[in-house]
Every structure is written in structure tokens, then in C-alpha cells.
Amino acid sequence: MSSTILILGACGQIGTELTYALRDVCGNDCVIASDIREGSEELMNTGPFELLDATDYTAIEDVVMHYEIEEVYLMAAMLSAASEKFPERAWNLNMNSLFNVLNLAKERKIEKVFWPSSIAVFGKNTPRENTPQRTIMDPSTVYGISKQSGERWCAYYHHKFGVDVRSVRYPGLISWKTLPGGGTTDYAVEIFHHALAEGSYTCFLEEDTTLPMMFMDDAIRATVQIMSCDSDDLSVRSSYNLAAMSFSPKELATSIQKHLPDFRMSYSPDFRQEIAATWPMSIDDSKARKDWNWSPEYDLERTTATMLEKLQTK
């Protein structure tokens, strides 16, 4: 990889680690981080940064021209739980930012686009176990509706205008460098911070709510991998199913107790339980495995051990 890259929404949970990873691969000066707010000290100090609103086409175009950007990673979005509170703002941000980037590619001002979808594209009539790549998709959340629409637009721009847009449906992501930004799986990050600081955690999901999850290193690797492969290898231009592990809050608590035996978990489900109840429990990602050799490296035990170790030494 030796492209000039712009990341929109670079200061969030995924964007931060993606920026570090791409700067490692492509060189610091080739990866322009941008967001509507400033990010961590490391992110701000390791390479170029621009304050940039992903809904402002002209501002993005100026940055693209100035740095001669070839690839854009669009990580700016409003996540599932926040979107239920601000439906119109979520729709405007999630859709307009995507149209801006797709249109830049359509006009050949950039060559390649990465845009993440989510397991939220599925709904309550989707088979919940081993959810197939192609299946019933009837999302009932604001966020899920925006992601499903986004997928259709990506496929449309690819087939109609030859836009090289690539996408994965991330499951819930677990990371230690940056906190999550208002999603339904945030509990799986918060729990580690509370376990270490207080020895207990009150979970906002019910104990048996099994969801597909992934450690951040795997998510970043998948992102870099799908963006590096040959365009002809990609048979899916909406978004690829992507999986690593599935667990419930109770199983995560048990895994933490193997390291911290006194850790105590209690449950106080809120509105996010209703969102989680419509999402798959596990995902069939065989298409990604076949097309671009996807394979995860972190299971629950390795994720738990890594999270506790990294947070303790942070």
C-alpha cells in the first residue's frame, strides 16, 4: 500500500486505531486524519490533521485536492444508540457524508472508498444464527436503516458508475485505546474499565443477549486487507459479513472472572436491549473468507486477556 489517504471521523473508536495502522503501513505523511473535533495527542502528533465536517462536500473536496488524496475511509457516523435519540441528525450525517464520498469517486477525484456497514442492517425477521451474507434485511432502528440504505447506494455507485467502494459489516468492536461512541455493544468495552477500577459493572443488556463481537486489531486488519486486495476479487459491493466471535454479557463476565475472581456483574437493561434483540447472534462470513482470505485472530479468551493487560499498563 502506498496511497495518499484521507480518514473522515478519524478521532473515533475505529478511526483512531485505523489512522495509526495506516500510518504504519503507508508512512505518517500519507495519512491525513480529519474529524470535527481534535483527537488523542498521539493521533494529532504523528501526522497531518484537518478539522473537517464530513457533511461538507466542498470542504472535503478542498482537502482531497490539496493533499492529492487517492483513498477515503469514511468513519464519521452516528452510532446505534445515539441515532435513536437524534433520528434526523443521524440520517443526515450517515447519508450525506456517504454521498459526498461516493460523488467524489464518481467524479474520479478519488480512486477508492472504504465505508463501514454494521450487523445493524439485519432485523427481527433475519435468521439470527449464522446469519447469511444474503438474507432478509428489515432493520427497525434509525442506524440500521441508514446502514442498509448506505449499502444499496454503495452497490449502485459501483455498478452504475464504476466506483471502487469496499465495505464490511463490522460486529460490535472491543478496543482499549479509544472508548466507543454510543453503540449497543459499548458494554463490552465499559465492562473492562469498570472491572479494573471498581471490581463491578452494571450491564445495560440482559445477561443472555448473545451478539457477534470482534477485537479491534482484527477489525483493522480486515479493513486494511479488503482495501489492499484486487478489485476483481470482490464479489460483494454492498458490504461483506465479517465475524470473529459471539458471546453474551454473562459469558464475558465469566471470562473476566478467570483473571479477576472477585469481579461482580449486575444487570439493568435499558432501551439498548430492544435494539440488541433485533440483531444476529452469530454471522456467516464465508464470503469474506473466500474472496479476500479473511480470518480472525482473536477469540473471547484472547480478547479478555489482552484488554485487561493493555488497560492495566496504559
Ligand SMILES: NC(=O)c1ccc[n+]([C@@H]2O[C@H](COP(=O)([O-])OP(=O)(O)OC[C@H]3O[C@@H](n4cnc5c(N)ncnc54)[C@H](O)[C@@H]3O)[C@@H](O)[C@H]2O)c1
Ligand atoms: N464501533 C463499532 O462497534 C462499530 C460497529 C459497526 C459499525 N461501525 C461503524 O464504523 C464507523 C466508525 O465507528 P466508530 O465506532 O469509530 O464511531 P465513533 O462514534 O467512535 O467515531 C465517529 C467519529 O466521527 C466524528 N464525527 C461525527 N460527526 C462528524 C462530521 N460531521 N464530520 C466529521 N467527523 C464527524 C466524531 O467526532 C467521531 O470522532 C461508523 O460508520 C460506524 O457506524 C462501528
